Amino acid sequence: MAKHWLWAAASLALLPVGAAAQTTPDLAAANARLSALLDKNYPALEAIYKDLHVNPELGMQEVRTAGILAKHLRAAGFTVTEKVGGTGVVAVLKNGAGPTILVRADMDALPMEEKTGLAWASKARATYEGRDVPVMHACGHDTHVAYLVGVAQALSAMRDSWSGTVVLIGQPAEEPLVGARAMLDDGLLTRFPKPDFGFAAHVSNLPSGVVAIKAGAGSSASDSYSIIFHGRGGHGSMPAATIDPIPIAARFVTDAQVVISREKDPAAFGVLTIGAINAGSAPNIIPDSAEVKVNLRSQSPEVRKLLQDGTARVAQAAAAMGKAPEPTIRYLSGTGVLTNDETMAKAAVAALTPVFGKGLVFAPASAAPMSGSEDYSEFVDAGVPSLFFGIGGYDPAVLADLKAKGEPAPTNHSPFFAPQAQPAIRNAVTAIVLSVIGGVRPAPQ
Numbered sequence: 137m138a139k140h141w142l143w144a145a146a147s148l149a150l151l152p153v154g155a156a157a158q159t160t161p162d163l164a165a166a167n168a169r170l171s172a173l174l175d176k177n178y179p180a181l182e183a184i185y186k187d188l189h190v191n192p193e194l195g196m197q198e199v200r201t202a203g204i205l206a207k208h209l210r211a212a213g214f215t216v217t218e219k220v221g222g223t224g225v226v227a228v229l230k231n232g233a234g235p236t237i238l239v240r241a242d243m244d245a246l247p248m249e250e251k252t253g254l255a256w257a258s259k260a261r262a263t264y265e266g267r268d269v270p271v272m273h274a275c276g277h278d279t280h281v282a283y284l285v286g287v288a289q290a291l292s293a294m295r296d297s298w299s300g301t302v303v304l305i306g307q308p309a310e311e312p313l314v315g316a317r318a319m320l321d322d323g324l325l326t327r328f329p330k331p332d333f334g335f336a337a338h339v340s341n342l343p344s345g346v347v348a349i350k351a352g353a354g355s356s357a358s359d360s361y362s363i364i365f366h367g368r369g370g371h372g373s374m375p376a377a378t379i380d381p382i383p384i385a386a387r388f389v390t391d392a393q394v395v396i397s398r399e400k401d402p403a404a405f406g407v408l409t410i411g412a413i414n415a416g417s418a419p420n421i422i423p424d425s426a427e428v429k430v431n432l433r434s435q436s437p438e439v440r441k442l443l444q445d446g447t448a449r450v451a452q453a454a455a456a457m458g459k460a461p462e463p464t465i466r467y468l469s470g471t472g473v474l475t476n477d478e479t480m481a482k483a484a485v486a487a488l489t490p491v492f493g494k495g496l497v498f499a500p501a502s503a504a505p506m507s508g509s510e511d512y513s514e515f516v517d518a519g520v521p522s523l524f525f526g527i528g529g530y531d532p533a534v535l536a537d538l539k540a541k542g543e544p545a546p547t548n549h550s551p552f553f554a555p556q557a558q559p560a561i562r563n564a565v566t567a568i569v570l571s572v573i574g575g576v577r578p579a580p581q
Contacts, residue, residue, distance in 0.1 A: 162573075163487060163490075163491075163574050164490070166294065166573045167566070169294060169297075170290055170294065170565075170570065173289070174286065174290070174562050174565060174566070177289055178286075178558065178561070181561055182282070182558065184208070185278050185279055185557045186256045188201055188204070188273065188278035188282070189254075189258060189278045190256050190257075190258055190259075190260070192258050192260055192271045192272055192273045192278070193243070193260075193262065194244055194245060194246075194247060194262050194264055194271055194311075195308055195309030195310070195311050195312050195314070195315060196222045196223055196244075196308050196314075196315070196318075197223070197244075197262060198223045198243045198244055198306075198309075201223075201243045201244075202219075202223045202225050202243065202308070203218075205243070205281055205284065205306045206218050206227075206306075208285045208288070209225070209227040209285065209288050209304060212229075212288040212289050212292045213229060213292045214227035214228060214229045214288060214292070214302075214304065215227065215228045215229070216228075217327075220305075220319050220323075220324065221307075221308065221315065221317075221319030221321065221322040221324070222308050222309070222318050222322075223243070223308040223309075224306060224307055224318070224324075225304075225305065226303065226304070226305050226319075226327075227288065227303070227305075228301065228302070228303050228304075228328060228329060229291065229301065229302045230301045230329075231291075231295050231298065231299055231300060231301065231302070232299040232300070233300070234300025234301070235300045235301075235332040235333065236300060236301040236302075236303060236329045236331045236332050237300060237302050237331060237333060237572055238303050238305065238331035238335070238522070239284065239287055239303070239304050239305070239335050239336070239568055240284075240304075240305045240334065240335075240336045240512060240515065241280035241281050241283060241304075241306055241336070241337075242277050242280055242307045242310035242315065243281055243306050243307060243308055243310075244277060244308055244309050244310055244311050244315070245258075245271050245272055245273045245274070245275075245277065245278075245311075246271070246275060246311055246549060247262070247269040248270060248271075248274055249270040249272065250270070250272040250274070252551070252552055252554040254554055258270070258271060258273065272551065274549050274550060274553045275549055275553070276338065276339035276553070276555055277310070279339050279529070279555065279557055279560045279561050279564070280337070280338070280339070280564075281306060282561050283337065283560075283561045283564035283565050283568075284304055284306060286561060286562075286564075286565035287304065287564075287569055288304055290569045291569060297573045298573050301329050302572070303328055305319065305324070307319060310510070310511055310512075312468075312469050313358060313469040313471045313509065313511040314469050314511070315511065316471070316512060316514035316515055317471075317511070317514050320514060325519070331515075331520045332577070333477070333520060333521045333522060333577050334515060334516075334521075334522040334523075335522060335567075335571060335572070336512050336522065336525070337524070337525040337527050337564040337568060338524070338527060339527045339529040339548075339555045339560040339564070340526055340527065340528065340547075340548060341529065341530045341535075341545040341546060341547055341553070341555070342526060342529070343528045343530055343532040344530060344531055344532065344555075344559035344560070345528055345532075345563070346527070346528030347496050347497070347526070347527060347528070347563055347567050348497050348499070348526030348527075348528070349476075349481050349484055349485055349488075349498050349523070349525060350476055350481070350498075350499040350503065350505070351481035351482065351498070351499065351501040352475060352476060352481075352500070352501030352502075352505075353474070353505040354474050354476050354505050354506065355473060355474040355508055355509050355510045355513070356405065356433045356434060356435050356473060356505055356506065356507050356508065356509050357432075357433065357440050357471065357472045357473050357513075358431065358432070358433055358470050358471055358509035359431070359432045359434075359440070359443070359467070359470035360411075360429065360430065360431045360467075360468040360470060361429070361430045361431075361432075361447065361465060361466065361467055361468060362427060362428075363388070363427065363428045363429075363447075363451050363463050363466075364426070364463060364464040364466075365381040365384045365385050365388070365425065365426045365428070365451075365454070365455055365458075365460060365463050366379075366381060366424065366455075366460055366461045366462075366463065366464070367380055367381035367384065367422070367423065367424050367425060367458075367460055368424060369422050370421075370422050371420065371421070371422070372421060373420070378422045379458060379460050380422050380458070381415060381423060381424070381458075381460065382415050382416065382426050383458065384426065384454050384460055385426040387457065387458070388450055388454040389413070389428065391450050391453070391454060392430070392446075393408060394450070395442070395443060395447065395450060396443075399446055400439060400442060400443070404436065404438075405434065405436075405439065405504070405505075405507070406432075406433065406434050406435075406439045407431075407432070407434075407507065408430065408431075408432055408443060408447065409432075410428060410429070411429045411430070412427070412429040413426065413427070414426070414427045415427065429468070430447055432444065432447065433507055433509065435505050436473075448465055451465060471509055471510070471511040471513050471514055473505065473513060474510045474516060474524060475513070475516055476522065476523050476524055477522060477523060477578045479577075479578050479579040480523040480576055480577060483571075483574075483575070483576040483577070484523055484525075485498050487570060487571060487575075487576055488571070491566065492563070492566075495528075510524070521578040523576065525567050527560050527563050527567070528559070528563070529555025529556055529557075529559065530545055531556055
């Protein structure tokens with residue numbers, strides 16, 4: 137994820153759940169029934185995952201992916217609307233009186249070359265920011281689409297176990313953090329039944345079998361900017377006749393870090409990353425502009441504003457120091473902190489511990505959020521209290537072997553990221569479906 141929902145981050149402080157609440161006979165029976173259904177349906181779900189992995193699509197280009205998802209959701213009995221917020225998919229199933237429940241999966245891949253060596257590795261290419269690039273599902277969204285189909289099939293087949301309305305969404309463009317907002321702007325909460333609460337899940341390099349629940353704040357806010365420093369181009373031998381934007385950009389890159397090291401409280405989380413610098417074409421030509429791309433991460437409104445204001449101030453000062461015009465500062469994308477509903481988190485722990493046992497891990501609200509970001513926060517901020525599960529996807533034996541060698545496990549967004557599809561898909565379906573059936577919901581207003 138642009139997020140990078142890395143539940144394995146040390147800051148998450150995941151804790152094993154202690155004494156579990158006893159499951160009800162109905163939920164135990166539902167789990168047995170669901171497991172049998174997944175035994176039957178899983179081969180087809182894996183085929184979806186492998187097909188999407190071989191044929192990944194970038195954000196707002198997920199035309200084929202959306203078509204495949206829509207076809208399977210219709211087959212499960214849902215009323216489906218396509219092209220919501222660009223390439224988004226919305227599927228609705230009404231099942232009597234009860235709450236309206238959102239379940240979301242993201243669909244997009246990343247502009248990077250796959251190096252996993254899988255038999256179904258991607259060789260796809262696409263256009264990204266005007267360039268031809270390789271494309272890979274390096275964040276597990278192919279498994280997410282597959283689990284959404286599994287959730288649809290299970291809830292449709294088990295309608296006698298729950299009541300209400302389910303709204304499933306296939307979201308585009310999570311990686312650039314624009315897809316959730318695009319669907320909201322296209323009337324997600326007005327054209328369709330407005331959800332009372334929601335669920336989502338994300339695979340990571342945690343051990344297969346792990347289902348992670350974080351109460352309260354679970355991720356960081358993210359803000360990305362393009363800053364263009366304007367100069368006056370000319371011959372490299374006559375710099376006095378020019379305004380060189382490159383040293384201005386270089387000064388900004390250095391000075392911007394002072395906002396982190398000297399203005400931010402050392403105890404508060406905040407990250408400023410320079411992700412790209414683009415300028416010039418030849419060694420003897422001074423260009424007339426230089427672009428710097430900046431990403432900011434924060435976990436509180438105060439630090440978020442500090443980083444935003446500080447970045448703009450330093451950019452303007454760098455330009456003024458170089459006797460250049462004011463820079464052009466353009467906001468690219470961003471999202472706020474993703475906050476899990478604490479009542480839902482505790483209810484899910486009680487309902488799911490008997491199912492997953494020691495595989496269920498819990499981080500309280502007091503634990504630090506992860507540093508990555510996730511634009512599911514847009515739905516939460518729009519009034520849909522939610523629970524976002526972390527799903528383990530790596531064979532424990534592989535993780536143990538890597539640890540013994542002193543090597544880290546590939547994270548989301550690594551070209552080597554290759555989670556095990558079967559436990560990831562099955563556990564995501566199980567966590568979400570049993571949460572729906574088990575009555576996991578926010579506290580009454």
